[in-house]
Amino acid sequence: MNLDDLKRQAAARALESVTDGMRLGLGTGSTARHFVDLLGERVRRGLSVIGVPTSEATRIQAGQCGIPLTTLDEIDRLDLTVDGADEVDPALDLIKGGGGALLREKIVAAASDRMIVIADDSKWVRTLGNFPLPIEVIPFGLAATRHAISCAFAAAGVSGEMTVRQGRDGHAFVTDGGHWIVDARLGRISDAPRLADLLAAIPGVVEHGLFIGLASTVILAGGEGIRVVEKR
Numbered sequence: 001m002n003l004d005d006l007k008r009q010a011a012a013r014a015l016e017s018v019t020d021g022m023r024l025g026l027g028t029g030s031t032a033r034h035f036v037d038l039l040g041e042r043v044r045r046g047l048s049v050i051g052v053p054t055s056e057a058t059r060i061q062a063g064q065c066g067i068p069l070t071t072l073d074e075i076d077r078l079d080l081t082v083d084g085a086d087e088v089d090p091a092l093d094l095i096k097g098g099g100g101a102l103l104r105e106k107i108v109a110a111a112s113d114r115m116i117v118i119a120d121d122s123k124w125v126r127t128l129g130n131f132p133l134p135i136e137v138i139p140f141g142l143a144a145t146r147h148a149i150s151c152a153f154a155a156a157g158v159s160g161e162m163t164v165r166q167g168r169d170g171h172a173f174v175t176d177g178g179h180w181i182v183d184a185r186l187g188r189i190s191d192a193p194r195l196a197d198l199l200a201a202i203p204g205v206v207e208h209g210l211f212i213g214l215a216s217t218v219i220l221a222g223g224e225g226i227r228v229v230e231k232r
Contacts, residue, residue, distance in 0.1 A: 003120055004030075006221040007084075010118035011035035013219045013226050014082045017116060020048050023075060025108035026062055027083025028055040028101040032116050035082050040065025052078060054108050054177050055101040072110030072111055081112040086131040086209070088123050088218050092231050093192050097134030097209035100165070100175050106207055109214045117215045121222035129158070129189035134165070134209040135182045135199060136175055146182065152198035153186070160186040179206050 011034035018024065018039065026036055026191045043049065043066055049098050050068045052075075053059040062069055072078075083105055094117065096102050098181060146162060153159050165181040167173040169170040172180050189195055189210075191194045197212040 007031040007118070008034040008038075009226060010120065010219045010221040011038055011082075013116045013221075013228070014116045015039060015042065016049070016050065017080060018042070022049045022079045023077070024049055024051045025078050025081030025083070025112050026051045026053045026058050026067070027081065027142040028058050028105060029084040029099045031084035031120070032058065032082065033061060035118060036061050036065060036067070042066055043067050052108055054083065054104045055099070056227070065162050072107065076111065078108065078112040079114070081109050081115045082118060083109065083115065085117045085119050085123055085211075085215075087125050087128050088117060088119060088215070089125055089128050089192070091214040092117070092212035092218055092229065093128060093213070094215055095128050095131050095133055095209050096211050097136070097181070098131065100134070100173060100181060102134055102209045103136050103175065103177050103207040104213060106214070109211065114216045115214050117218045119218070119220055121220040121227065124220055127188050127190065128192050128210070129186045130181040131186045133189070135184060136177070136179045136206040136208070137182055138206060139180050141204055142180070148202045148204065149182065149184070152195065152202060153197055154183070154231065156189070156191055156195040158189055158195065160184050160188045177206065192201060209210070
């Protein structure tokens, strides 16, 4: 069974938590794409739900799948968000943002009663940090912001190289919100909640990829089957 099959298995398991009438946050990324596809199949068979996409890419995909969509301007609370993750630790804290949608993903997750994370089991780690931490920043004053980020790293006991993410055209990658992303290769984040708080206090940081206390359930698909981990 290949990696894509595992992701689809996790997405299918998450779909079992969706019931008629739900307001859903629709995640972004390769695993979330499977969930949107499978949800679309259920909608075409009569399931009544409404979704809030976390990116323009997901909005386009969901529209093609026939899923009714709304925004968090029209409704202010969601029943459930299903999204992927780049890393998950035993506290169910996450690193997200590899696809560049972390700001909208976090807004949607925070507006949801529950967040189910779907992933293949390679995303399960003992300690966050091996995946580069995405930090969404305002381009203005970037040097000053990077200096403040370095100070935050030092205060949290981590360090590592920071690079501005590049798009396929060789220029800085621009998020759906019009911002840039700095990827930080930290290796190991011993106190993710503290680092999250320190980064959030920096004026030039729009958002960061540490999702602390948002996930309630993680569904991991591996060679031995599905494993479901619930928030303690």
